[in-house]
Amino acid sequence: PTDDDTAVDPRALAVLREVWGYEHFRGDQARIIDTVIRGGDALVLMPTGGGKSLCYQVPSLVREGTGIVVSPLIALMADQVTALEALGVRAGFLNSTQLPDQRRKTERAYLAGELDLLYLAPERLRSEQTLQLLEAGRIALFAIDEAHCVSQWGHDFRPDYLQLSMLAQRWPQVPRIALTATATRATHHEIAERLHLVDAEHFVADFDRPNITYRIVAKNNPRAQLLQFLRTEHTGDSGIVYCLSRASVEKTADHLVDQGIPALPYHAGLDRETRARNQARFLREEGLVMVATIAFGMGIDKPDVRFVAHLDLPKSVEGYYQETGRAGRDGLPSTAWLTYGLADVVQLRRMIEGGEGDAAHRRRQQQHLDAILALCETVTCRRSQLLAYFGQEGTAPCGNCDTCLQPPQAWDGTIPAQKLLSTVVRLDRRGQRYGAGHLIDILLGRTTQRVTQFGHDDLTTFGIGTELSEVEWRGVVRQLLAAGLLAVEGEYGVLGLTPASGEVLRGERELMLRREPATSRSRTSGSTK
Ligand code: ADP
Numbered sequence: 127p128t129d130d131d132t133a134v135d136p137r138a139l140a141v142l143r144e145v146w147g148y149e150h151f152r153g154d155q156a157r158i159i160d161t162v163i164r165g166g167d168a169l170v171l172m173p174t175g176g177g178k179s180l181c182y183q184v185p186s187l188v189r190e191g192t193g194i195v196v197s198p199l200i201a202l203m204a205d206q207v208t209a210l211e212a213l214g215v216r217a218g219f220l221n222s223t224q225l226p227d228q229r230r231k232t233e234r235a236y237l238a239g240e241l242d243l244l245y246l247a248p249e250r251l252r253s254e255q256t257l258q259l260l261e262a263g264r265i266a267l268f269a270i271d272e273a274h275c276v277s278q279w280g281h282d283f284r285p286d287y288l289q290l291s292m293l294a295q296r297w298p299q300v301p302r303i304a305l306t307a308t309a310t311r312a313t314h315h316e317i318a319e320r321l322h323l324v325d326a327e328h329f330v331a332d333f334d335r336p337n338i339t340y341r342i343v344a345k346n347n348p349r350a351q352l353l354q355f356l357r358t359e360h361t362g363d364s365g366i367v368y369c370l371s372r373a374s375v376e377k378t379a380d381h382l383v384d385q386g387i388p389a390l391p392y393h394a395g396l397d398r399e400t401r402a403r404n405q406a407r408f409l410r411e412e413g414l415v416m417v418a419t420i421a422f423g424m425g426i427d428k429p430d431v432r433f434v435a436h437l438d439l440p441k442s443v444e445g446y447y448q449e450t451g452r453a454g455r456d457g458l459p460s461t462a463w464l465t466y467g468l469a470d471v472v473q474l475r476r477m478i479e480g481g482e483g484d485a486a487h488r489r490r491q492q493q494h495l496d497a498i499l500a501l502c503e504t505v506t507c508r509r510s511q512l513l514a515y516f517g518q519e520g521t522a523p524c525g526n527c528d529t530c531l532q533p534p535q536a537w538d539g540t541i542p543a544q545k546l547l548s549t550v551v552r553l554d555r556r557g558q559r560y561g562a563g564h565l566i567d568i569l570l571g572r573t574t575q576r577v578t579q580f581g582h583d584d585l586t587t588f589g590i591g592t593e594l595s596e597v598e599w600r601g602v603v604r605q606l607l608a609a610g611l612l613a614v615e616g617e618y619g620v621l622g623l624t625p626a627s628g629e630v631l632r633g634e635r636e637l638m639l640r641r642e643p644a645t646s647r648s649r650t651s652g653s654t655k
């Protein structure tokens with residue numbers, strides 16, 4: 127869809143120009159805004175940075191009454207309101223962080239019809255008092271931001287969102303607009319259903335970010351690989367490096383600084399001032415690298431982020447898309463770079479197994495992990511796969527991702543997989559379970575202390591895997607784990623069989639594996655980890 131404001135309500139265009147100082151609407155904005163001004167409902171899927179806010183802010187200014195915005199991002203509300211006030215928009219918020227005085231002031235302003243926009247945390251709508259307050263004023267529209275939070279299949283489910291369906295019953299005449307940046311085709315329909323958006327128009331934006339090059343590389347020495355990536359491709363650029371843990375954020379930031387690359391840490395364990403200071407520097411200065419956990423980035427709008435690097439595997443495709451989407455907002459070439467290895471799969475599978483929540487919750491997390499693993503192990507275009515995940519199926523190979531630029535070879539890994547799985551079976555018969563390192567030692571015929579101690583050099587599979595290097599074996603294990611043909615068990619991350627393993631063992635299933643282009647034939651010596 128192209129920019130088009132010919133058909134748009136002239137009042138909307140006037141507001142855009144007078145209040146925001148922008149000349150034109152972008153993408154679907156005009157059509158969405160028109161729908162809502164006319165009193166219709168809308169469901170909007172637009173990537174982060176696409177301009178969702180204007181889709182409800184402009185109609186709130188055009189329509190009579192106050193636009194009620196439901197948002198779970200309580201931490202951002204005060205900033206959003208301040209930013210609106212700076213534009214001369216009359217805005218307020220009600221959430222738990224507020225002093226009673228502030229709250230009463232906001233409530234009075236709403237009742238007096240002096241607010242254009244009122245932001246609410248979803249849990250506010252649980253109280254009958256709030257509902258009566260809303261009823262006593264005049265409502266222009268309801269905007270439900272981060273609408274994917276209503277989906278129990280999403281990565282961000284909030285039980286309070288389920289009750290938002292009552293808005294339709296209680297205020298049938300008030301238009302509602304639900305917005306999200308992360309929804310697969312399946313969740314998209316679930317959102318419409320759960321929010322009772324029966325007659326809503328659906329607006330699904332193009333999720334492609336053509337200026338971002340996607341690359342996923344096998345992890346062997348992540349910090350050295352990162353350094354190499356930064357030095358060869360992004361010297362002097364601003365970028366974000368995501369790590370899973372706070373400790374790894376600190377270490378990586380220190381390491382980069384030691385190597386002469388200006389870097390700052392950001393994670394929830396740092397005090398508020400340090401976080402605010404580091405964030406402000408990142409936004410203001412050029413060429414800074416922010417090393418962060420995923421706590422960093424929500425609401426960050428820096429156009430010239432040239433790269434987003436992940437040193438650890440994100441937990442979902444949604445997360446990956448959102449985080450990498452912070453690169454290249456200015457439309458210039460940018461890189462999304464991820465290192466991923468066996469340990470990531472083991473760690474994440476273990477975290478899910480040992481984590482909180484019921485069986486259904488674990489199953490959902492597994493599915494999210496499976497989807498991101500499929501993206502990592504794909505031998506076809508990464509962008510096509512990413513877009514298919516967001517409901518845009520069948521796009522042509524992009525020519526701007528690693529698998530397009532350097533197609534990985536697929537190889538028949540059935541026999542190595544059988545060797546590995548039958549080693550697991552044999553150990554299992556002895557009541558023993560081990561991690562990848564020891565299994566590979568056995569296959570390579572290494573007489574390590576542990577092998578000798580447990581008599582594993584007597585196994586029939588001892589030394590039958592010398593056709594592959596250790597690195598290649600780790601690739602086999604990783605891909606078996608990714609495909610659900612091996613399971614991670616217990617707190618030490620030992621490997622076991624899955625119900626599907628038998629198909630490979632019995633030769634009923636052929637296994638095509640991915641060979642990393644760069645390290646395809648490299649042999650490593652030395653110890654196993
Ligand atoms: P989202 O909520 O979808 O992540 P935002 O609403 O925060 O995106 O918008 C992202 C940025 O784009 C903001 O800086 C916003 O002011 C800007 N923007 C949105 N619409 C337009 C437009 N029509 N013209 C120019 N800039 C726009």
Ligand code: ZN
Pocket residue numbers: 506507508509510523524525526527528529530531
């Ligand atoms: Zn591609």
